[in-house]
Amino acid sequence: MARVKFLCDADRCIECNACVTACKNEHDVPWGINRRRVVTINDGKPGERSVSMACMHCTDAPCAAVCPVNCFYTTADAVVLHSKDTCIGCGYCFYACPFGAPQYPRVGNFGSRGKMDKCTYCAGGPEADLSQAEYVKYGSNRLAEGKLPICAEMCSTKALLAGDGAIIAEIYKERVTRRGYGSGAWGWKTAYKETVGI
Amino acid sequence: MLIKRRDAAARGSRLQAVAAGLSSGALDRRTFLRRSGLVAGGVAALGAGTLGSVKKADAIGLIDHSKPAERKKNICTHCSVGCTVVGEVQNGVWVGQEPAWESPINRGTHCAKGAAVRELVFGDRRLKYPLKLVNGEWTRVSWDQAVNEIGDKMTEIRGKSGADSVYLLGSAKFTNEGAYLFRKFAAFWGTNSVDHQARICHSTTVAGVANTWGYGAQTNSYNDIRNAKTIVFMGSNAAEAHPVSLQHILTGKETNRANVIVFDPRFTRTAAHATEYVRFRGGTDIAVIWGLLHHIFANGWEDKEFIRQRVDGMDAIRAEVAKWTPEEVERVTGIPGEQMKKVAETFAKQRPSTFIWCMGGTQHTVGTANVRAYCNLLLATGNVGSNGTGANIFRGHTNVQGATDLGLDIGTLPLYYGLVEGAWRHWSRVWDVPYEYFQSRFDEVPAKGGRPARTRKASMETPGIPSTRWFDAVNQPADDVDQQDNIKAMFVFGHGGNTIPRMPDSVSALEKLDLLVVADPHPTTFAALSGRKNGTYLLPICTSFETDGSRTASNRSIQWGEKFVEPIFESKDDYEALYLISKKLGFADQMFKNIKVTNNKPDAEDLLREINRGGFSTGYSGQSPERIKAHMANQGKFDIVTLRSNASEPGFGGDYYGLPWPCWGKPEIKHPGTHILYNTNLHVKDGGGTFRARFGVVREEKAADGTVTQVSMLADGSYSKGSELTDGYPEFTLGVLKKLGWDKDLTEDETAQIVKIGGANPDSVGWAVDLSGGIIRVCLDHGVLPFGNAKARAVAYNLPDPVPVHREPIYTPRTDLVAKYPTRPDGRQFRMANIGATVQKAAVDKGLAKAFPIILTSGRLVEYEGGGEETRSNKWLAELQQDMFVEINPADASARGVRDGGFVWVSGPEGGAKARVKALVTERVGKGVAFMPFHFAGWFQGVDQRGNYPKGTDPIVLGESVNTVTTYGYDPVTGMHEGKVTLCQISAA
Numbered sequence A: 001m002a003r004v005k006f007l008c009d010a011d012r013c014i015e016c017n018a019c020v021t022a023c024k025n026e027h028d029v030p031w032g033i034n035r036r037r038v039v040t041i042n043d044g045k046p047g048e049r050s051v052s053m054a055c056m057h058c059t060d061a062p063c064a065a066v067c068p069v070n071c072f073y074t075t076a077d078a079v080v081l082h083s084k085d086t087c088i089g090c091g092y093c094f095y096a097c098p099f100g101a102p103q104y105p106r107v108g109n110f111g112s113r114g115k116m117d118k119c120t121y122c123a124g125g126p127e128a129d130l131s132q133a134e135y136v137k138y139g140s141n142r143l144a145e146g147k148l149p150i151c152a153e154m155c156s157t158k159a160l161l162a163g164d165g166a167i168i169a170e171i172y173k174e175r176v177t178r179r180g181y182g183s184g185a186w187g188w189k190t191a192y193k194e195t196v197g198i
Numbered sequence B: 001m002l003i004k005r006r007d008a009a010a011r012g013s014r015l016q017a018v019a020a021g022l023s024s025g026a027l028d029r030r031t032f033l034r035r036s037g038l039v040a041g042g043v044a045a046l047g048a049g050t051l052g053s054v055k056k057a058d059a060i061g062l063i064d065h066s067k068p069a070e071r072k073k074n075i076c077t078h079c080s081v082g083c084t085v086v087g088e089v090q091n092g093v094w095v096g097q098e099p100a101w102e103s104p105i106n107r108g109t110h111c112a113k114g115a116a117v118r119e120l121v122f123g124d125r126r127l128k129y130p131l132k133l134v135n136g137e138w139t140r141v142s143w144d145q146a147v148n149e150i151g152d153k154m155t156e157i158r159g160k161s162g163a164d165s166v167y168l169l170g171s172a173k174f175t176n177e178g179a180y181l182f183r184k185f186a187a188f189w190g191t192n193s194v195d196h197q198a199r200i201c202h203s204t205t206v207a208g209v210a211n212t213w214g215y216g217a218q219t220n221s222y223n224d225i226r227n228a229k230t231i232v233f234m235g236s237n238a239a240e241a242h243p244v245s246l247q248h249i250l251t252g253k254e255t256n257r258a259n260v261i262v263f264d265p266r267f268t269r270t271a272a273h274a275t276e277y278v279r280f281r282g283g284t285d286i287a288v289i290w291g292l293l294h295h296i297f298a299n300g301w302e303d304k305e306f307i308r309q310r311v312d313g314m315d316a317i318r319a320e321v322a323k324w325t326p327e328e329v330e331r332v333t334g335i336p337g338e339q340m341k342k343v344a345e346t347f348a349k350q351r352p353s354t355f356i357w358c359m360g361g362t363q364h365t366v367g368t369a370n371v372r373a374y375c376n377l378l379l380a381t382g383n384v385g386s387n388g389t390g391a392n393i394f395r396g397h398t399n400v401q402g403a404t405d406l407g408l409d410i411g412t413l414p415l416y417y418g419l420v421e422g423a424w425r426h427w428s429r430v431w432d433v434p435y436e437y438f439q440s441r442f443d444e445v446p447a448k449g450g451r452p453a454r455t456r457k458a459s460m461e462t463p464g465i466p467s468t469r470w471f472d473a474v475n476q477p478a479d480d481v482d483q484q485d486n487i488k489a490m491f492v493f494g495h496g497g498n499t500i501p502r503m504p505d506s507v508s509a510l511e512k513l514d515l516l517v518v519a520d521p522h523p524t525t526f527a528a529l530s531g532r533k534n535g536t537y538l539l540p541i542c543t544s545f546e547t548d549g550s551r552t553a554s555n556r557s558i559q560w561g562e563k564f565v566e567p568i569f570e571s572k573d574d575y576e577a578l579y580l581i582s583k584k585l586g587f588a589d590q591m592f593k594n595i596k597v598t599n600n601k602p603d604a605e606d607l608l609r610e611i612n613r614g615g616f617s618t619g620y621s622g623q624s625p626e627r628i629k630a631h632m633a634n635q636g637k638f639d640i641v642t643l644r645s646n647a648s649e650p651g652f653g654g655d656y657y658g659l660p661w662p663c664w665g666k667p668e669i670k671h672p673g674t675h676i677l678y679n680t681n682l683h684v685k686d687g688g689g690t691f692r693a694r695f696g697v698v699r700e701e702k703a704a705d706g707t708v709t710q711v712s713m714l715a716d717g718s719y720s721k722g723s724e725l726t727d728g729y730p731e732f733t734l735g736v737l738k739k740l741g742w743d744k745d746l747t748e749d750e751t752a753q754i755v756k757i758g759g760a761n762p763d764s765v766g767w768a769v770d771l772s773g774g775i776i777r778v779c780l781d782h783g784v785l786p787f788g789n790a791k792a793r794a795v796a797y798n799l800p801d802p803v804p805v806h807r808e809p810i811y812t813p814r815t816d817l818v819a820k821y822p823t824r825p826d827g828r829q830f831r832m833a834n835i836g837a838t839v840q841k842a843a844v845d846k847g848l849a850k851a852f853p854i855i856l857t858s859g860r861l862v863e864y865e866g867g868g869e870e871t872r873s874n875k876w877l878a879e880l881q882q883d884m885f886v887e888i889n890p891a892d893a894s895a896r897g898v899r900d901g902g903f904v905w906v907s908g909p910e911g912g913a914k915a916r917v918k919a920l921v922t923e924r925v926g927k928g929v930a931f932m933p934f935h936f937a938g939w940f941q942g943v944d945q946r947g948n949y950p951k952g953t954d955p956i957v958l959g960e961s962v963n964t965v966t967t968y969g970y971d972p973v974t975g976m977h978e979g980k981v982t983l984c985q986i987s988a989a
Helices: A018-027 A061-065 A092-096 A131-140 A165-178 A188-192 B002-019 B028-038 B041-047 B115-122 B141-161 B176-189 B203-213 B223-227 B245-255 B285-296 B303-312 B314-321 B326-333 B337-349 B367-380 B400-405 B421-431 B435-441 B455-462 B469-476 B504-511 B524-528 B572-585 B602-614 B626-634 B735-741 B748-758 B774-781 B836-846 B890-896
Strands: A002-007 A039-040 A049-053 A072-074 A080-082 A160-164 B070-075 B084-090 B093-098 B132-135 B137-140 B164-171 B228-236 B257-263 B275-277 B354-357 B391-393 B489-493 B516-519 B536-540 B549-552 B557-561 B698-702 B709-710 B827-831 B832-834 B852-859 B886-887 B904-905 B914-921 B928-932 B936-938 B984-987
Touching: A018 A039, A018 B137, A061 A072, A061 A080, A061 A092, A061 B070, A080 B028, A080 B626, A080 B984, A160 A165, A160 B164, A188 B748, B070 B557, B084 B698, B093 B115, B093 B709, B132 B141, B141 B164, B141 B489, B141 B572, B164 B176, B164 B469, B176 B435, B176 B489, B176 B549, B176 B572, B203 B367, B203 B391, B203 B886, B228 B337, B228 B549, B245 B557, B257 B337, B275 B337, B275 B367, B285 B314, B285 B326, B285 B337, B285 B367, B285 B602, B303 B367, B314 B367, B326 B337, B354 B367, B367 B391, B400 B549, B435 B455, B469 B504, B469 B832, B489 B524, B516 B524, B549 B602, B549 B852, B557 B626, B748 B774, B827 B914, B886 B890, B886 B904, B890 B984
Parallel strands: B164 B489, B228 B257, B228 B354, B257 B275, B354 B391, B489 B516, B516 B536, B852 B928, B886 B914
Antiparallel strands: A002 A160, A039 A049, A072 A080, B070 B084, B084 B093, B132 B137, B132 B536, B549 B557, B698 B709, B827 B832, B852 B984, B886 B928, B904 B914, B904 B984
8 A cells, every 4th residue: 555645845846835725726625724835934035945834644643642532543545634523623633743734713722723624635534435525524535536635736846746655755866866966855954964055 | 931931922822823824933925924914804704614614515616426527628817828727517617626737838737826716717706797886886787788888988988089089908818819809899999099918018028029030929938948058037036927837947957957047136936946146236137138248248158150140230239238347237237247257158158048037127118128138148149049048038917928919009900910001901801891991980180289180091000008108198188198189988808907007197097087997807906996986887707717719828829728617697708798899889790790609609719710811920820729629639749848749640740739829821731830939940841930031131231431331131041941042031922932933833712812912013912911821831832931031130220229228217226327327318109208208307306216215126926916806806815915015125124113014104206105015024125125016906005995896896805006106117119117116215104
């Protein structure tokens, strides 16, 4: 079974926000909830870089570890999903998540925030695949249709990659070899201390 | 203690920020602005979500997976890249948007705007039915009533003030067929005051580039930039304005290790991906280019053979360039000499090099001259007419190229035939309507203001008023406007009201108009800006997703879009609206003589066929609906770099994608289109070409001693591959064919048609007016181009400043340079006075640069487009950018006590104009420079005008327009406004 992943090539990301609106369009995510967002550092200065962020579908997901009602589960493709029927809106997952992925329809304490919402890797939820019930709670289920997440599919510069971790790593490796400088992968600099030329 | 408190505060804000859907930590344009925007009342109300579900069960967008969905293709309605949009349609509803993998242009991808286009077709903020303003109240009327009243009023105004008093403003969002029909409508109405967004976008490019080598369009393509080794952007922020083009550019950068050099006063997002960023003072482009050429000529890096064979007049450029020493360039532009030398060497030596520009180059009082300077840099280094080179002009709107080609222009009929008698006679033949009819429709103008009277025929051949000056033609005394009367009515199809400078003047003009018609999917700023009480009509027009038709992308490829769904609400497409109005005005039967009309709906394919029949001059003749539809159906068969399909493909084998114009001759001869203009490496039947012989074959050159010599302007030993003429040659006419003995190759039928067109003098019939297409066909058979083979003109003898010279902007902070580099003297252009020099002198004399010390420039954001009414009404886009802002340098901000995120007043030097916006303190702009995006409207000088919109049609996000504070200044060749350099002062509000 594939282990699906997201990878954002920061040398390619131009902060166009196609990933954000494509997600909104696909799932009709309401105003104020952002399953995906683009973060920019050094805005307006040399070294400005952007990266598109969403739920990273962690192998050992901290959100699942802290959830008091155990609403998270990992699919066979390694997508981390949750059940909105079980969720009590406590907000623990939000504290645990290093990426700020969990979103709530309201600002408030504990249960008054409403059911948590986050990126589903376009894989729906626990309801039957492609059912109306699933769509209403989680948005569409592209994986069930044999498609990949819409954010990556529509990325203007093909910076955001999604798919089997082994395959996208190969695509990315090839790209880095071809362009012959550093790596635009987020965190590369911290990990390997290489200077990223611009 | 303190540390703990700060800690707690930080944690608290992080929680709130993220809970509200924000990223934490990093402060950028989006986070800081959105934070404040979210608490705003009207906007926050949208955030109320239902517990547990992302959407309501009855909302649109749910695909029924048990039934098949229809898959349809259309083109994104935003920028000019031409991304294919794939829509899934069920039960007549557009339910899903899928990636268009097979398109060689976008390969499935979109930017924020393209990925959100589905919203346009169920957006509840669209105009739903025709509206009329009655004593200040918007009142619903029927289409019949609206069309009747508009028609009657137009006729009444025409009777009193003449045809020219109705201003026809068209759109770059029209399909080709819509644009053509609108131009045709103007001809039947009897005015040349018909314009669209190209005026304020690339009019100077079209004029400057066409006057250099023949056609005013992008020479290569987005895809071809993959071949470049050096890519220069000047006044183009493609990462925001043309995001999908970056896919090709970044691939080129990676695979060729290409140099990406960005010249811009602002460190743009494009600059963030460059290998070299050059900051310079806005409005000094010519000095920059001459500075680069100075190094190139001084070191002998120019392409001498290319110049000898294919360029005329480079010595005159050399003489001007000699004045621009590195020291003078640095004094004027601010760029250090070393950096200039490095860039010049890279551009000249690491070829192929391409030069990309946008409105940073064109929107200036010297716009046309800027563009010609860019062309000269390309010509001097031999970077035109081959892979990876060229003037890659990124046009702005989805179909601004097509709308320009099809004549939404005050100076020409469709396809650049001009306004001369021959042009009118050509289109009269194509339209099958007598020439005399059109003549009778134009105004007779009495002598006034010291100018002689004008006959109907002269009016027909006199360019109209540019869209940048329409309000002057309303406000100024009638004697100053060179037509029968002032403008009394505006007829606006798909054009924003906030994209042209000097908005306080347009407000007063709007209030004076007798009639204002806005035909658009949205009410636009025109409807809300002024205090009009009556005489205003809003007609709901559908988007291009709700109609059929073709669009021309920036690279000249023509793509067919098919209707996804029927027009929503009571909206109609442009074709039907124009048909109804021309029917009311009494000329529909003539105007639609050869076009099928069913149930008031003109047929888009028939319109394109009529364009094909008359479009020889620009090679719009070969793209029949059948051919371009075959391309859309087989997009995946075209190569992503060459845009060409395999020769073995049945029906479209060997074609370039979208048959980029010129696609010579009739569709039957199957010319493949032209991917790269002026490319001598290919046979003309494979899309090869030469520079166009548009300006005669010889010119006179006066030496210093007064002797006059004749200089040939034809190419010298350069010709396209396989040409039977191995040297330069003039444009073809029947007479030229006869001289070569090629006239025997014409069929009898072709000869008969040419003779009929020529009347007494058939030999003078040129290739462009030969409706048989015979001359073109014979030329191609002999491997030559019908438009001739000349040298490109480094010097445009027919334009002001034949050799481009640097001129300071009208409102310049460098008043010390005005004496040496003044703007052009006052003059009259396009029926109006252009008093730039007077304004500049007054600004200097009054010392305005002291009171307004900051340079104000403007530009695009990725989320919005144009005037922004459409995109600011789109909830998915509006959420991303909720506030109008001004970028200000930290040094300027701290000197003024301006806080990041706080409100400021930006005031302009004319008439006390001011705008209340938020401050974004950033090093993106240099010290002494401020930037504002131009997509906002709905606030005017601090007043919220939301109540002026018809109920339920107000865009989600409103804001001040930058053009409230922009100022006077017009290019003498095209009337382009100065949109990129003016002065302002900023103070905390």
